[in-house]
Amino acid sequence: MNSITEILDELRIPYSHSGDHRNVREGFVGIDCPWCGHENGKRHLGISIEDGFGTCWQCSYHSLASILHTISGLPYDRIRALLDGLPQTRLRKKQVHRGHLRLPDGHSYINGAHYRYLRGRGFDALKVVGLWHLGGFTLHPQYNWRLFIPIHYRGEVVSWTTRSTGRVESGKYKSATPEQSVIPIKELLYGEDHARHSVVVCEGVTGVWRIGPGAVALFGMAATIQQVKKLSQFSLRVICFDNEPEAQRRADKLAELLAPYPGKTERVCLKSPDPGGATADEVAEIRANWLS
Numbered sequence: 001m002n003s004i005t006e007i008l009d010e011l012r013i014p015y016s017h018s019g020d021h022r023n024v025r026e027g028f029v030g031i032d033c034p035w036c037g038h039e040n041g042k043r044h045l046g047i048s049i050e051d052g053f054g055t056c057w058q059c060s061y062h063s064l065a066s067i068l069h070t071i072s073g074l075p076y077d078r079i080r081a082l083l084d085g086l087p088q089t090r091l092r093k094k095q096v097h098r099g100h101l102r103l104p105d106g107h108s109y110i111n112g113a114h115y116r117y118l119r120g121r122g123f124d125a126l127k128v129v130g131l132w133h134l135g136g137f138t139l140h141p142q143y144n145w146r147l148f149i150p151i152h153y154r155g156e157v158v159s160w161t162t163r164s165t166g167r168v169e170s171g172k173y174k175s176a177t178p179e180q181s182v183i184p185i186k187e188l189l190y191g192e193d194h195a196r197h198s199v200v201v202c203e204g205v206t207g208v209w210r211i212g213p214g215a216v217a218l219f220g221m222a223a224t225i226q227q228v229k230k231l232s233q234f235s236l237r238v239i240c241f242d243n244e245p246e247a248q249r250r251a252d253k254l255a256e257l258l259a260p261y262p263g264k265t266e267r268v269c270l271k272s273p274d275p276g277g278a279t280a281d282e283v284a285e286i287r288a289n290w291l292s
């Protein structure tokens with residue numbers, strides 16, 4: 001087999017290309033997710049043609065082998081034999097490796113305190129933790145009880161940040177330095193792997209958790225050139241910054257930077273102070289207007 005679509009054809013798995021289905025982004029083929037959307041026609045599970053990873057809007061990352069095994073029922077050794085035929089250059093040629101990922105010592109699974117924090121902020125904690133692969137710290141000299149937030153790009157963790165779960169601690173976010181990252185965080189969009197044709201652009205990761213797949217975050221209110229270039233590749237970008245004057249000025253600036261590129265840039269300002277604290281109605285409206 002020379003390509004992912006040949007394998008899907010061989011296994012008689014229905015799929016759509018970008019352009020044929022609104023939920024399928026360029027560079028991906030879309031299939032119905034066998035875990036959460038079996039044969040519903042929504043094509044929520046995108047498989048990256050270049051990199052071979054799968055990402056679902058509802059249930060996050062899946063390996064190509066587990067996707068094919070789950071849908072076809074074929075044993076893993078048969079699936080691996082099919083995948084062995086895929087040229088490795090096709091799967092790897094765009095992989096960027098500029099630095100070495102160094103994860104902070106002491107990060108582990110989320111525990112009760114982290115769940116309480118997420119629930120206290122009104123998140124569906126289990127869903128957020130599962131979709132965004134969150135971890136946590138316990139007692140720690142630098143990252144005391146923080147959430148550990150891995151940052152994925154093309155299915156791999158390339159950097160990370162942490163978020164305070166207390167009220168007294170200074171510095172809401174403490175992030176990997178460029179030296180600790182494969183790609184520095186300010187050259188990434190949080191949530192990019194899950195985005196399709198349109199993106200809702202937030203400042204921080206909590207906005208992405210609240211709005212869900214299709215939202216991306218800049219890790220701050222100033223976009224770098226690299227982030228603007230990434231955003232310009234989506235045909236619709238909707239800027240949704242915090243509801244305060246400085247953030248709105250930055251949102252104006254970002255809209256201006258995106259204006260020369262093809263596609264459309266829209267602005268939305270919520271009644272809630274920030275997208276991370278958006279109400280269920282606000283989220284439903286955003287998703288219906290821009291991400292459905």
Ligand SMILES: [Zn+2]
Nearest residue numbers: 033036056059
């Ligand atoms: Zn799914």
